[in-house]
Amino acid sequence: MTDARDDTADLDLCAREPIHIPGAIQPYGVLLVIDPGTLRVVQASANAAEKLGAPLEAGTSLPAALPALAEALSGDAALEAGADQQRIEAAGRHWQMTLHRSGAHLVAEFEAPPAAEDETMDRLFPRLRRFTETLTDDGDLARLTGHLARHVRALTGHDRALVYRFDAEWNGEVIAEDGNGRLPSYLGLRFPAGDIPAQARRLYRLSRLRMIPDIDYRPVPIMPAIDPPVDLSLATLRSVSPVHLEYMRNMGTAASMSVSILVAGELWGLVACHSARPHAVSLNIRNACDFAVQAAAARIEARERSAGDALRLRLGEVLGRLLGRMAAASDWRRGLVEAGPELLAQVGASGAAIVAEGSYHAVGDAPEEAGVRAIVAWLEARGEGDLYATPALATLLPEAASFAAVASGLLAIRISELHPSWLLWFRPEVVRTVSWGGDPHKTVAEHGRIHPRASFAAWQEQVRLTALPWRPAEITAAQDLRAAIVGIVLRKAEELAALTQ
Numbered sequence: 001m002t003d004a005r006d007d008t009a010d011l012d013l014c015a016r017e018p019i020h021i022p023g024a025i026q027p028y029g030v031l032l033v034i035d036p037g038t039l040r041v042v043q044a045s046a047n048a049a050e051k052l053g054a055p056l057e058a059g060t061s062l063p064a065a066l067p068a069l070a071e072a073l074s075g076d077a078a079l080e081a082g083a084d085q086q087r088i089e090a091a092g093r094h095w096q097m098t099l100h101r102s103g104a105h106l107v108a109e110f111e112a113p114p115a116a117e118d119e120t121m122d123r124l125f126p127r128l129r130r131f132t133e134t135l136t137d138d139g140d141l142a143r144l145t146g147h148l149a150r151h152v153r154a155l156t157g158h159d160r161a162l163v164y165r166f167d168a169e170w171n172g173e174v175i176a177e178d179g180n181g182r183l184p185s186y187l188g189l190r191f192p193a194g195d196i197p198a199q200a201r202r203l204y205r206l207s208r209l210r211m212i213p214d215i216d217y218r219p220v221p222i223m224p225a226i227d228p229p230v231d232l233s234l235a236t237l238r239s240v241s242p243v244h245l246e247y248m249r250n251m252g253t254a255a256s257m258s259v260s261i262l263v264a265g266e267l268w269g270l271v272a273c274h275s276a277r278p279h280a281v282s283l284n285i286r287n288a289c290d291f292a293v294q295a296a297a298a299r300i301e302a303r304e305r306s307a308g309d310a311l312r313l314r315l316g317e318v319l320g321r322l323l324g325r326m327a328a329a330s331d332w333r334r335g336l337v338e339a340g341p342e343l344l345a346q347v348g349a350s351g352a353a354i355v356a357e358g359s360y361h362a363v364g365d366a367p368e369e370a371g372v373r374a375i376v377a378w379l380e381a382r383g384e385g386d387l388y389a390t391p392a393l394a395t396l397l398p399e400a401a402s403f404a405a406v407a408s409g410l411l412a413i414r415i416s417e418l419h420p421s422w423l424l425w426f427r428p429e430v431v432r433t434v435s436w437g438g439d440p441h442k443t444v445a446e447h448g449r450i451h452p453r454a455s456f457a458a459w460q461e462q463v464r465l466t467a468l469p470w471r472p473a474e475i476t477a478a479q480d481l482r483a484a485i486v487g488i489v490l491r492k493a494e495e496l497a498a499l500t501q
């Protein structure tokens with residue numbers, strides 16, 4: 001029975017799928033789990049013995065079965081095992097071996113080296129150098145990510161390469177794309193957070209590169225099963241969640257490769273490549289793509305840092321002028337109200353209100369006093385801390401819909417510990433139309449399992465009751481002003497106490 005649900009509660013089910021311990025690999029390579037102390041096999045993928053030309057049951061001694069591998073593993077670098085890559089000989093042929101540690105074990109993955117000579121690193125290097133030279137342009141983000149999509153697709157030969165950027169809620173938008181027309185364009189489309197659930201995002205921060213050469217692969221079990229199972233988070237060959245394979249089938253893609261874009265250590269986005277037919281990419285080309293993506297990520301990080309620095313500098317100057325106005329005024333509230341435009345500029349707001357038990361001041365575009373006091377009562381009832389921010393107040397406080405035009409965004413700081421006294425900033429509703437890749441609210445439950453939506457055709461949604469989001473630097477500026485106000489209130493209280501002694 002299929003029922004298309006509109007709730008997303010089932011998506012939590014997705015986020016609980018243990019994708020890091022599938023107990024199987026994709027068949028484009030071989031995997032061994034090794035005890036680094038004894039150099040004995042703990043587990044082997046079911047295709048290992050045949051591919052590597054040696055018996056590899058659990059307990060097999062590698063020095064006896066695969067002397068070249070044992071030799072490679074005895075090197076310090078290997079046992080230190082970051083992700084170490086070496087070429088070794090086995091079964092009369094060369095293999096590219098990638099090593100990493102997983103708990104107490106060493107995991108060794110083997111792939112056949114590329115046949116094509118133009119995929120050697122010395123042939124790839126000039127292309128990488130030319131790409132990194134384009135990063136020095138003072139181009140905008142669209143130009144930089146457009147370069148990146150074109151360069152990665154030229155390296156991998158997929159039908160489409162796109163740059164996918166996460167927003168604060170982990171929804172994502174396709175901000176750049178390069179394709180040969182075989183697959184539909186997704187440029188400008190948004191996809192819901194549930195399409196890449198939290199445990200997948202966590203994994204993609206740890207393991208930057210993933211490849212699925214053919215979604216119709218038959219998983220190769222890793223034998224014998226052990227408890228606890230070996231964590232394959234860092235294994236390139238890790239078998240992929242069946243729900244994602246179904247997602248790709250629904251998307252009309254038979255192969256994929258994705259590279260995480262890490263900015264300041266966080267998952268900023270992905271470069272995702274797709275092909276309509278099975279398509280594999282050699283380890284050398286994958287390494288070249290990873291290098292290019294991280295070079296672009298470093299450029300993005302530098303751009304974001306300098307933009308943040310400029311905003312923090314500007315907001316710091318505004319704060320300085322505000323403090324001067326408060327210090328010069330007989331009452332700091334009066335000083336803030338008289339500094340009107342500066343008060344709004346402090347966080348990029350269009351209105352503000354200062355509310356205490358006996359007083360009320362409004363600046364710019366703010367709701368009526370009753371509406372503001374309803375917000376304060378709601379903040380107090382929620383037991384909010386010293387600062388609260390939301391871009392969509394009415395989705396949390398329904399009565400705020402009546403003044404969403406001026407106050408959809410709320411940034412509030414508590415300015416007294418003794419009684420309900422708040423400084424609130426407001427931002428107006430920004431009505432916008434978002435194009436999703438398919439209806440983001442639809443998940444399909446069948447036989448108790450969640451299935452990805454079947455359509456990714458552009459699906460328009462009008463977003464209401466929402467303002468532009470508060471940026472980290474604006475939140476920090478609000479905190480800085482709060483600290484200054486609390487300091488002034490404290491000093492005035494001490495002066496008053498001294499006078500009355």
Ligand SMILES: CCC1=C(C)C2=CC3=N/C(=C\c4[nH]c(/C=C5\NC(=O)C(C)=C5CC)c(C)c4CCC(=O)O)C(CCC(=O)O)=C3CCN2C1=O
Binds near residue numbers: 164210256258
């Ligand atoms: C067009 C923009 C775009 C999107 C939105 C997208 C989605 C995407 N989902 C990925 C992974 C997963 N999605 C899911 C789950 C879901 N996807 C859904 O649509 C739904 C409803 C679920 C929960 C059931 C899971 C479990 C995984 C982990 C798979 C694994 O690595 O084992 C992955 C990562 C898989 C990979 O990197 O190979 C992607 C990247 C591909 N991709 C895109 O190019």
